[in-house]
Amino acid sequence: MGDDLRIQLLRYRGTYGGLTAALLACGVATAVWHDQEAVLITGSLLTMVLWCFACAYAAYEVFRVLHAADDYLLLSVPGGGRAAVLVRGLALLIWLAVLAVVEVGCWAAAWVVRDAGPSAAQIAYAAGTRVVSLTAFLALAVLLALATKPLRARTWALISTIGALAVLIIAIGALQLALVRLQHPDYVWTMGIDTEYFGISQYATALPLAMRPRDLTSVAQTVLPVTAAVNLAAIGLAAAIWWPLRRQRLNLP
């Protein structure tokens, strides 16, 4: 498994290495020119686009393992197709985690530039909850890749996977939002990156939900435990459904 994982990481080093560099550039620019609104908006938009691509590409590559089934080097891993999709998913999760750490690092650096800064614990917590959310996202993608395998036509399988993934992501996001608003009725929220406030977004799986106190001058911990708990529950649910589903007979033509 170790060598297979390493090779899958190498396989995607070009794409995700490039995304990491681009994300770093956006983060550095917004930290250095934090008082330039145009830079903030452009950097934020680019960051969202990069994340959209990174997550969508990861989900698609996981889907392809079982549905295109044209990568025999991966499919021949001990454990067959089921192990193959897990190995690919894990490799892509590691790359997404790298992106998460870079983004959180840039966020922390932006605070330092303002002569204020989150603590090391806050930085680690933010990075950790981001990785948990990305794990939830890929867990759902891996599960749906297996669940839609019985669909004969690959196009319908892809449409079904995208549709189901979108519904699940939005549902998890809505649940997080509802729970946060129950705990903190004064919080406001927006999708994506809130340039009026420099708190890091929650992530409902891959969906960035920026939730913050209405009072812009307060520095609150904007990454809330309840969001991590919802993401962990999503991972648990995906694993629970995967366990019986893995027994279905697969055709990898």
Added chain:
Amino acid sequence: MPDLGLLEISDLRVRLGRRQVLRGVDLTIPARGQIVGLFGPNGAGKTTLMRCLVGLLERYQGRIDLPGGGVSYMPDYPYLYPFLTIEQCEALFRSRYEDFSPEVARELFDTLGLDRSRRVGELSKGMSEQAHVALTFARRVPLYVLDEPLAAVDPYTRGLLVDLVRRLRPPDSVTIISTHIIQEVGELFDEVAMLLDGQVLRHDQVADLPAGTELEDVYKQEVAARWATT
């Protein structure tokens, strides 16, 4: 419980989409070092049969009993990642498979003149095919399944690979090779199974065929006889 060393396929039926690809394949091959040619036109079901043997197709009816031990498979497309060196591929196989023999691998690469530090993507088509065959046979298993390993290579490399396969197969194994070019490699096979429309037309020991028989002619006669009856 199958004999250790017997490949037995009984009434194998496979449906892919709306198409019945295999229609009751029966084949029994004892593992005693022989090389079996699987011959048939495009769409006969050769690749489907092979994929059932190696576990890529799990939805089938009928029964497959494999000789005890693993299966080493080479699909009909190059599957090693181009950015990997041959050495890295060898290391991967060594970590994955207990039956992988580094000594056999080394001997193969030396015999074929393959530089292990070269990336797979830098190899010519023929050399890439050689690398794939070498890694397939570096595993010491009772069943080797090679899908069209000779189609994309020049006649010289083809001869080299044929000699290699003949030399390297373990005495207690079965090697199944599918091919279109039966007229050029017929001398490689100890047995021939001819497939048409998802069924085995005939299965012969080559030594039992009359002297001077061209395998391709045998096949053509069988096809003509099949068409005459349908």
